[in-house]
Amino acid sequence: MTEFKRLTIILGHYGCGKTNLSLNIALDLASRGESVTIADMDVVNPYFRTGDYKELLQSRGIRVAAPIFVSTNLDNPSLPAAMDTIFEPGDDHVVCDVGGDDAGAFALGRYSAKINSIEDKEICYVINRFRSLTSTPEECAQILREIESASRIRATAVINNSHLQGLTTTEDIISSVDFAEQTARLLGLPLKFTAVENRLINELNLPNLYGVKRIVKPPF
Amino acid sequence: MGERFLMKGNEALAEAAIQAGCRHFFGYPITPQTELAAYMSKRMPKVGGTYLQAESELAAANMVLGCSSAGCRAMTSSSSPGISLKTEAISYMAGSDVPALIINVQRGGPGLGGIQPSQADYWQATKATGHGDFQILVFAPATVQEMVNLVGKAFDLGDKYRMPAMILADGMLGQMMEPVEIPDGSDLKLPEKPWATNGHQNKREHNIINSLYLTPQALEKLVKERFERYEIIKKNEQMAEEYLTEDADIIVVAYGASARVSHSAVDLARAQGIRAGLIRPITLWPFPTDALQKAAQTAKKFLCVEMSMGQMIDDVKLSINCSKPVAFYGRTGGMIPTPEEVLDEIIKLGGEK
Structure with a gap:
């Protein structure tokens, strides 16, 4: 069973799959009987956001903190005052889904002092080899530097979330592990796990896999 | 790549x-x-x-x-x-x-x-x-x-x-x-554009790009x-995709994201034994009238699905000279129709098993 710290922050390039992974981690922790809060801290992306899955999350007893105007027509990058409280000491597991790239991670900088003072935390940098502009370890390193500079928070682990949606094959996953290990080595960070869609997980004989469901998808 | x-x-x-x-x-x-x-x-x-x-x-x-x-x-x-x-x-x-x-x-x-x-x-x-x-x-x-x-x-x-x-x-x-x-x-080779205003180098007459015409006769001619x-x-240049149209009684006409929704709806209808199909215009101008005219020879009804109050439906009716009934289903204002909603409309139109 994959262990999670009390605070898990999910960072990464636009479209690497942060929201889908955050939802899976939150649902996983809730299914273990943990008390969970998920924070949608994305202030740049108009569609496909954690806040769009509020009903599903709340039905599993997960608290949702999201921008006030999420899923509305207001393109207003504001976070509620209550967002501050999720970084206070408590018993909840907190999963933070941060916006993509440096632009998206900028809002996290507002909470950096508080976050940096928390011991029991993991700052996960999510990578997807099949996402354009992040297909080499060097490109991944460049984007993380920009994110760290904007958010004033340092990553502590890498998560390999390489996939091509429904077209992902076991070969794709196997080839991505090598890429993820190289990236982690370049960044001097541990590789926390490789996320794999549940339909493929039994066909793979690899260590350190984390099964996920496809939750974030268009309505057709 | x-x-x-x-x-x-x-x-x-x-x-x-x-x-x-x-x-x-x-x-x-x-x-x-x-x-x-x-x-x-x-x-x-x-x-x-x-x-x-x-x-x-x-x-x-x-x-x-x-x-x-x-x-x-x-x-x-x-x-x-x-x-x-x-x-x-x-x-x-x-x-x-x-x-x-x-x-x-x-x-x-x-x-x-x-x-x-x-x-x-x-x-x-x-x-x-x-x-x-x-x-x-x-x-x-x-x-x-x-x-x-x-x-x-x-x-x-x-x-x-x-x-x-x-x-x-x-x-x-x-x-x-x-x-x-x-x-x-x-390796792309772009076509020559002899009309472009890119410098005549004293080697040709200078080109003019203009939309003002001083006489109505010249403008009408152009x-x-x-x-x-x-x-x-x-x-x-008409382009359209036809999906399961050959034996279809009801043909959904939709483009873009609505066509993705409608494609799923047609699959749902077929799973129930309803003979539904889809025409997906790829060019909206020129509108694929040929594909619609052909379909109108065998289909009984059309259903136009759009994320609007109904705009393309005019072109669907014109294409088939209103020879078959054309119904409409749409969501607007930022709402997206679901495959189930479109399936309900297909059933309402009396899709036969």
């Missing part, structure tokens, strides 16, 4: 344009299109191109007119309210016989409307993208891969017929991610010539 990557529709449109030889992008940010401009701002400097954020949509569109006049492959992109601002320049492009690519990642309207996906700019794109007697080529992709493929096609046909071309997408297609393969454009060209385009 050659390899498959996950891309957002907006990014794929941008990369496809670069691979199609476009080196000049003029834009102004607006949700849900912004990633396209953001991607261009990162990529254009790396390929020796120009990314320019203008002071307004009007300026951006007029820069495209100027750049295209000089013979370059130029483009702009926006979302609904921004396209309204660009329509003056689009009319000037059409009146000057200048090709260019305009991308509309539609959102809810009218007015500022909203930032969620919509298809309510169909009339604007196909009937009146500005003042005057003219048409532009309009392409309606339904997947991220098709967005890529149609960008190249839009540039090529725009050059061939010397007219502006539009990709009419919507926020859903712009924002969603799918695996895509982008063609490598490094507009008529342009409409003769439109007839050739209507004959040769």
Whole structure:
């Protein structure tokens, strides 16, 4: 069973799959009987956001903190005052889904002092080899530097979330592990796990896999 | 590239344009299109191109007119309210016989409307993208891969017929991610443009790009010539996808994201034994009248599905001369119909098992 710290922050390039992974981690922790809060801290992306899955999350007893105007027509990058409280000491597991790239991670900088003072935390940098502009370890390193500079928070682990949606094959996953290990080595960070869609997980004989469901998808 | 990557529709449109030889992008940010401009701002400097954020949509569109006049492959992109601002320049492009690519990642309207996906700019794109007697080529992709493929096609046909071309997408297609393969454009040969105002070097007469005519006789003659060209385009360039239409009693007609929804609805109907099919117009102008006329010979009813109050339905009725009943189902204001809702409409129309 994959262990999670009390605070898990999910960072990464636009479209690497942060929201889908955050939802899976939150649902996983809730299914273990943990008390969970998920924070949608994305202030740049108009569609496909954690806040769009509020009903599903709340039905599993997960608290949702999201921008006030999420899923509305207001393109207003504001976070509620209550967002501050999720970084206070408590018993909840907190999963933070941060916006993509440096632009998206900028809002996290507002909470950096508080976050940096928390011991029991993991700052996960999510990578997807099949996402354009992040297909080499060097490109991944460049984007993380920009994110760290904007958010004033340092990553502590890498998560390999390489996939091509429904077209992902076991070969794709196997080839991505090598890429993820190289990236982690370049960044001097541990590789926390490789996320794999549940339909493929039994066909793979690899260590350190984390099964996920496809939750974030268009309505057709 | 050659390899498959996950891309957002907006990014794929941008990369496809670069691979199609476009080196000049003029834009102004607006949700849900912004990633396209953001991607261009990162990529254009790396390929020796120009990314320019203008002071307004009007300026951006007029820069495209100027750049295209000089013979370059130029483009702009926006979302609904921004396209309204660009329509003056689009009319000037059409009146000057200048090709260019305009991308509309539609959102809810009218007015500022909203930032969620919509298809309510169909009339604007196909009937009146500005003042005057003219048409532009309009392409309606339904997947991220098709967005890529149609960008190249839009540039090529725009050059061939010397007219502006539009990709009419919507926020859903712009924002969603799918695996895509982008063609490598490094060996691309662009067509000669002997009409371009790119410097005569004292070797030829100077070219003039203009849309002002001092006598009505000259203007009428030119507009008529342009409409003769439109007839050739209507004959040769219609594109549509037909899905399970051959034995279908009820044929759904939908484009873009609505077609994705309708495709799923047709599958649901077939699973219940209902003979449903789908015609998906890929070119909205020229409208694929041939495919509809053929289908009208065997289908009993049509159902037009749009993310609007019903705009394309006019062209569906005209295409088949109202020879069969055409019903409508739509959501608007940023709402997306679900496959189940469309299935309910198919059943209401008496889809037979």
